[in-house]
Amino acid sequence: MKEIKRRVVILGSGPAGLTAAIYASRAQLEPLVIDGPQPGGQLTITTDVENYPGFAEGIMGPALMDQFRAQALRFGTEIINVWIDRVDLSKRPFTLFGKESEVSEEISTVIYCDALIISTGASAKWLGIPGEAPMPEGLGGNGVSACATCDGFFFRGKPIVVVGGGDTAMEEALFLTKFASKVDLVHRRDEFRASKIMAERVLAHEKINVIWNTEVKAINGTAEEGVTSVSLYNNLSGETFEHPTNGVFVAIGHKPNTDLFKGLLEMDDVGYLITEGRTMKTNIPGVFACGDAQDSYYRQAVTAAGTGCMAAIDAERFLAEHSDEAELKTATNY
Known part of the structure; x- marks a missing residue:
């Protein structure tokens, strides 16, 4: 079994995690980044990114994350790919138990750290229908999205x-x-679950047409044309029909990737980690959260990067304030 010992471990390698790594590396903390199930985060399944500052002509999502990664590596960040199966946050150093993959049974790596930054992100909830998967299997990123502010333009x-x-x-x-030109809002029921004020705004908008009691069964199109139509099913009449469209936005919510920390860290009803005031501190000293694992409101790459910066600075200050304690525990517990 492999053992790794670091002052700072960053769990997740999206914009938040890699920004935290850049700041922690420049602070001479020699951080270790652990890739999650989707190295690079949700931007790796995004095509053109035009709202990230510094790229006047836009940049492809995977290329942007390559830049993040290269910058973190330049300053001395180490990145490994391990599936974290469980964690022990009851004492410092914190302990993370890793496996070769999600399906592996045995723990292959044990990682110790004095500060932990959680940047595991969130995953959009999907319908699980034909045509929805990311390219090249489906049309995800080519007319199918879960982020209007990212792709509406x-x-x-x-x-x-x-x-x-x-x-x-x-x-x-x-x-x-x-x-x-027109927004068709497809809902499987005959009334919205949304708040009354939001529902009223939608129903009053001249550009929005609501298709009630209807489910999307497939997204149709080609790699060349993108999305051309959706297959709809009316669950009252049983009718199935094709509905022409050029884009599909799945808006049934997001789920933060925080199951690993249930019962250990404070989180809201959905699972977003709760942080203290304007900081990235969780309820356990030395554990910080950033990015979409903590942010249920903005969910943008640029805001995730900002919170990654904040988490790294919080971690640096925490370690400086507990330097004697950290040195003692490093000498006795590692």
Whole structure:
């Protein structure tokens, strides 16, 4: 079994995690980044990114994350790919138990650290239908999205479909009216789950058409054309029909990737980690959270990077304030 000992470990390698790594590396903390199930985070399944500062002509999502990664490595960050199976946060150094993969049975790596930064991100909830998967298997990133603020601009003057009935769907549909020629909001029930005020705004908007009691069964199109239509099923009449559209936004919510910390760290009802005031501190001293694992509101690459910076600075200050304690525990517990 392999043992690794670091002052700072960063769990997750999206914009938040790699920004934290850049700051921690420059502070001479020699951080270790542990890739999650999706190295690079959600941007690796995004095509054009036009709203990240510094790229006037835009940049492909995977290319942007390559830049993040290269910058972190330049300053001395070490990155490994291990599936973290469980953690012990009851004492410092904290202990992370890793396996070769999710399906592996045996622990292969034990990692100790004095400060832990959690940047495991969040995953959009999907419908699980044909055509929804990321390219090249499906049309994800080529007309299918779960982020209106990220991708709405690409659908200027085009008809689009939004799927959902909660506040997330209302917000996405209203935002997309700035760009789309028409927004068809598909909902499987005959009333919204959204708050009354959000539902009223949607129902009153001249660009939004609600298709009630209907489910999306497939997303159709080609790699060359992108999305061309959706297959819809009316669950009252039993009718199935094709509905032309150029984009599909799935807005049924996000789930933070924080199951590993249930019962250990404070989180809200959905699973977003709760941090203290304007800091990235969790309820356990020495454990910090950033990015989409902590942010249920903005969920943007640039804000994730900002919170990654904050988490690294918080961790640096924590270690400086507990330097004697850290040195003692390093000598006795490692």
